[in-house]
Amino acid sequence: MGFENAAQVCNGILSSGAAGRKKTPLPSDSVINLDHGDPTMFEPYWRNLGGNCTVVISGSDVMSYFSNPGNICWFLESGLADAIRKVHRLVGNAMTEDRHILVGNGSTQLFQAALFALSSADAPEPISVVSAAPYYSVSLTNSPL
Incomplete structure (x- = not known):
């Protein structure tokens, strides 16, 4: 499944050590509009990555709206939740263990x-x-x- 490999594929870009972490500077005229949640400010960053961080989702991965009917968040793909936890663990910017993942x-x-x-x-x-x-x-x- 594509979600399972997302954090692994990006591992060469993100580093768990602070010394290895690279920050992408934002232009001084950047605007973060929290009113409607449009993440286009990150577009240049993702374009620069090109194919280094590609997520492939097979059509059979999302056949049902019910990814995990036993979970309180039944529509959350378990692979996505695992990848979110892994990315935050690598970056070190959020506690995700024993926490709800909201999508x-x-x-x-x-x-x-x-x-x-x-x-x-x-x-x-x-x-x-x-x-x-x-x-x-x-x-x-x-x-x-």
Whole structure:
């Protein structure tokens, strides 16, 4: 599976030792827009890597929406979770052992996944969510907005 090899393929680029770690400087006119989560600021970095860090996903790897029905995050590919943990272990920028790995297509999905992962299944009511306008109601049954 492509996810399993992602961290291994990138191993030549990322180093677990601080002395071996290379930082890619950002241009001074770079803008990080946290409003909508568009990661295009990293495009020059990934273009420079070329084929050194290629992920191949076979069509049979993602045949079902249910990657792991027994997991609380049933749509998370186990190979992706393993690769995420390995990359963070190599880089040393996040604790991932005994932690939930949250995946999503945008910040709203990630916030909802975090709320779901951190809430008790037998709580009398859902976690309250406070958001500045405009907000996007994903599911009124899961969280009152």
